[in-house]
Amino acid sequence: MKILKKIFFIAVILISAITFSQEKEETIKLNLTIKDYNNKPVPGAVILLDNVKQDRVANASGTFKAIIKKAPIEITVYSPMVGVQTVKYLGNPNMIINIKKPTNDDVVDTANEKIADPIQFRDIYDYLRGKVAGVEVTPRNSIIIRGASNFREYKSPLFILNGVQVDEETFAQIVPVTILKIKILKGPETAIYGIRGANGVIEVTTMI
Numbered sequence: 001m002k003i004l005k006k007i008f009f010i011a012v013i014l015i016s017a018i019t020f021s022q023e024k025e026e027t028i029k030l031n032l033t034i035k036d037y038n039n040k041p042v043p044g045a046v047i048l049l050d051n052v053k054q055d056r057v058a059n060a061s062g063t064f065k066a067i068i069k070k071a072p073i074e075i076t077v078y079s080p081m082v083g084v085q086t087v088k089y090l091g092n093p094n095m096i097i098n099i100k101k102p103t104n105d106d107v108v109d110t111a112n113e114k115i116a117d118p119i120q121f122r123d124i125y126d127y128l129r130g131k132v133a134g135v136e137v138t139p140r141n142s143i144i145i146r147g148a149s150n151f152r153e154y155k156s157p158l159f160i161l162n163g164v165q166v167d168e169e170t171f172a173q174i175v176p177v178t179i180l181k182i183k184i185l186k187g188p189e190t191a192i193y194g195i196r197g198a199n200g201v202i203e204v205t206t207m208i
Contacts, residue, residue: 026069026070026071027067027068027069028067028068028069028070028071028093029065029066029067029093030064030065030066030067030068030093030095031063031064031065031093031094031095032047032058032063032064032065032075032077032095032096032097033061033062033063033064033095033096033097034047034058034062034063034064034077034079034097034099035062035096035097035098035099036079036082036098036099037082037098037099037100037101039098040062041058041060041061041062041063042058042062042077042079042082042099043058043059043060043061043062043123043175043176043177044057044058044079044175044176044177044178045057045058045062045064045077045078045079045082045099046077046078046079047064047066047075047076047077048075048076048077048078049068049072049074049075050072050073050074051074051076054066057175057178058077058175059173059175060122060123060173060174060175071089071091072089073088073089074086074087074088074089075087075088075089075095075097077097077099079099079177081177082099083099083100083101084099085097085098085099085100121176121177123172123174123176124171124172124173124174124176124204125137125141125143125172126176127176127179127182128143128182128202131182132182132184133184134146134147134184134186135184135202141172142156143156143157143202144157144199145157145184145186145199145200145202147186147187147200156168156199157197157199157200157201157202158190158193158196158197158199158200158201158202159171159201159202159204160193160201160202160203160204161174161204161206162204162205162206171202171204174204174206175206178206178207179204179205179206179207180205180206180207181204181205182202182203182204182205183202183203183205184200184201184202184203185197185200185201185202185203186200186201189201
């Protein structure tokens with residue numbers, strides 16, 4: 001009887017180990033790099049696995065990383081400024097996906113409207129330099145809000161991302177193509193943030 005119990009116990013352990021091993025094997029560390037037809041990174045690209053939109057987008061370097069339990073059949077990447085590309089997943093978790101240049105059939109008539117280079121802004125600092133008035137960004141990416149107090153205890157403005165205060169490291173990871181709006185506050189407008197907003201406040205709202 002004791003021998004049967006031991007055999008049964010060992011069998012249970014073996015079955016559990018095999019099941020765990022199979023589950024572990026199914027886990028895939030997906031590492032995608034999204035580039036445009038000029039082989040430049042596409043920050044903010046939306047990722048769909050078998051037409052299921054993922055919660056996160058490609059970062060400022062055009063990289064998307066995720067751990068998935070099931071291998072997808074197709075991967076679709078989409079940028080509203082560059083285009084869309086669908087590829088088959090052939091088992092390689094490390095992939096570079098280039099969004100192909102649109103053909104004449106894909107071009108939409110914009111009534112001669114001049115379209116800016118979709119990835120002209122490499123990061124949030126470039127975005128602030130190119131699009132946001134009243135903000136000075138130094139070559140070393142120090143940010144100064146013109147007209148704000150020069151409060152020495154804090155060297156930079158206060159950063160608010162989607163209503164939450166963030167540090168400069170997090171602020172630097174904002175992908176320009178995901179930005180919905182930016183608001184610059186200075187003077188009395190910063191009162192709700194207390195002394196921390198003395199050098200001005202940059203409120204950023206993104207689509208994610």
